[in-house]
Amino acid sequence: MELKGVPQLAGTLAWIATSALQYGFHIAALNSLLDSLACNTTFPRRGLFGESSCVEMSAAETGIVTSFYTVGGLAASLSAGAMIERWGKKGTAVRSAAVIVLGACAVAFGSYLWVLVLGRVLIGMSCGIATVLVPLYLSSVAPPALAGNIGILTQISINVGIFAAQASSIPLSTPGTGLWRTVPLISVAVAVAQILTSPLVPEPHAAPKPGRVFDVEDEERTPLATDDNGEFLRSTRVAIQKKLTHAVPSMSVMEVLRSSDPAVKRALWTLVATMLFQQFSGINAVMYYSTSILTAVNPANAKSVSLFVTVVNLVMTLPTVYLIDRLGRRSLLVISLTAMCVSTAILGWSINQSHFLVASAGIIAFVVSFAIGLGPIPFVLVGELPPKEASSSTASIAVAVNWTSNLVVGVAFLPLRDWLAGSDGKNSGTVFYVFTALTAIGAVVVGRLVR
Structure with missing residues (x-):
C-alpha cells in the first residue's frame, strides 16, 4: 500500500469501526440510567421540558427493555449475509446506521414501555448486522501485512462504546430530570455522522455470489492502494479470478x-x-x-x-x-x-x-x-x-x-x-x-x- 493510501485507510477503519462502537454503546447505555428510567414515587414525572421524566416499569419490565435489543440482534445477524449481498458492505453499514437512528430516537422520546421495547429491538437489529459486517469489512480493506492487527479493532471498538456509554450516562442519570433521554441521542448523533460521511468511504470489493466460498484473502484487500490511474491493482484482480474459478x-x-x-x-x-x-x-x-x-x-x-x-x-x-x-x-x-x-x-x-x-x-x-x-x-x-x-x-x-x-x-x-x-x-x-x-x-x- 502506498503512503498516499494510509490516511484514507485510517479514515475507512474509523468509519466502519463506528458500527461496532454502537454495539458496545448500547450494551451499557442503560446501565447507570435504570434508577432514573423507571418511575418511582420520590421524584416528579415531568422533566425539564415537560416531557415524561420516567416510564412506568417493574423490575422485570426493566430487564426486558434492557435486553430486548438481542431479539433484533438475533434476527438481523442471521440475515446480515443476504443484506451484504444485496446492498454491499458500505450500503449495509449506511442502512444499519439509519435503523439505529430510528431505534435510539424511539428510546429517547418514548414514554411507554412498548415504545422503548420497539426502540431497543431496532437498535438490536443494527447491532446484529454489525457483528457480522464489521469483521468482513475490516478484512476487505486491510493490507495483508496488517490483517491481524486490524482484525482486533472490532473488539476494541465494542469496548470503547461500552466505556463511552458508561461515561456519558453517569452525569445524566439524576432521577426526576429526564436527562437520561440525552444518552440515546448521543448514539443518534454518531449514526447521523456515519451516514453523512459515507460518500468519503470506498466500497470494498464485492464478495462472490451465494454458493461459492473463498477466504478473506480472496476479497480484494487493497481497495485503497491504487495505481496512478485509480484502477485496482491488476495482479490482485487476476488472483481473485483464479481463486473463484476453483471455488x-x-x-x-x-x-x-x-x-x-x-x-x-x-x-x-x-x-x-x-x-x-x-x-x-x-x-x-x-x-x-x-x-x-x-x-x-x-x-x-x-x-x-x-x-x-x-x-x-x-x-x-x-x-x-x-x-x-x-x-x-x-x-x-x-x-x-x-x-x-x-x-x-x-x-x-x-x-x-x-x-x-x-x-x-x-x-x-x-x-x-x-x-x-x-x-x-x-x-x-x-x-x-x-x-x-x-x-x-x-x-x-x-x-x-x-x-x-x-x-x-x-x-x-x-x-x-x-x-x-x-x-x-x-x-x-x-x-x-x-x-x-x-x-x-x-x-x-x-x-x-x-x-
Whole structure:
C-alpha cells in the first residue's frame, strides 16, 4: 500500500469501526440510567421540558427493555449475509446506521414501555448486522501485512462504546430530570455522522455470489492502494479470478446442522459451546447491571466503580493480541473461564456480606478474566475452525447462539437475582453462584473441545 493510501485507510477503519462502537454503546447505555428510567414515587414525572421524566416499569419490565435489543440482534445477524449481498458492505453499514437512528430516537422520546421495547429491538437489529459486517469489512480493506492487527479493532471498538456509554450516562442519570433521554441521542448523533460521511468511504470489493466460498484473502484487500490511474491493482484482480474459478459450493445452515463430516461437526459444536459459555459466564449481566449490582452494597460509589470496570474491559483486551499466539487459544479460554469461576464466587460472597471493596475487586477481576480470553477468542475461532465450505453458515449458527443466550441472561438476571435474594433482599449476590457453576462447567467443556 502506498503512503498516499494510509490516511484514507485510517479514515475507512474509523468509519466502519463506528458500527461496532454502537454495539458496545448500547450494551451499557442503560446501565447507570435504570434508577432514573423507571418511575418511582420520590421524584416528579415531568422533566425539564415537560416531557415524561420516567416510564412506568417493574423490575422485570426493566430487564426486558434492557435486553430486548438481542431479539433484533438475533434476527438481523442471521440475515446480515443476504443484506451484504444485496446492498454491499458500505450500503449495509449506511442502512444499519439509519435503523439505529430510528431505534435510539424511539428510546429517547418514548414514554411507554412498548415504545422503548420497539426502540431497543431496532437498535438490536443494527447491532446484529454489525457483528457480522464489521469483521468482513475490516478484512476487505486491510493490507495483508496488517490483517491481524486490524482484525482486533472490532473488539476494541465494542469496548470503547461500552466505556463511552458508561461515561456519558453517569452525569445524566439524576432521577426526576429526564436527562437520561440525552444518552440515546448521543448514539443518534454518531449514526447521523456515519451516514453523512459515507460518500468519503470506498466500497470494498464485492464478495462472490451465494454458493461459492473463498477466504478473506480472496476479497480484494487493497481497495485503497491504487495505481496512478485509480484502477485496482491488476495482479490482485487476476488472483481473485483464479481463486473463484476453483471455488467450492458452500453449505447451507441446514446442511451444516445435518452434516456427518467430523471436521464440520467438531467446528460447529466447538463454536456453539464457546459462544454459549461466553454469554452464560454472566458478562453482559455485569455490563447491563453493574451499577445496580454495586448499589446494593454501596450506593454512593457504585457508578464510579462501574465506569472503572469499563476502562478495565477496554485496556485488558489489548494483551490478548500478544498472548493469543504464545499461550494458544485453548489455554487462554480455560484460564479465562477458571478465573471467572473464582471471581464470581468471590463477588457473590462479598455482595451478600456487604463488603464493597471486595465486591468491586470481584467485578474487576471478573471483567479482566473475560477480556483476556473468553471475550475476543470465540470470534477468532469463527474464522479459523470451520472448513471453508461451511464457514459462513457455521458462523451464522454460532452468532445466533450468542445472541440467544445473551437474551436469556439479560431477561432472566434481575428476576433471578431478586428471587434468590430472599424476601428481605439481603442475599442479592447469590445469583453469581449460578455463574460460578456455569463457568466451571464451561472450563471443562471448552477445554475438551478446543485444541
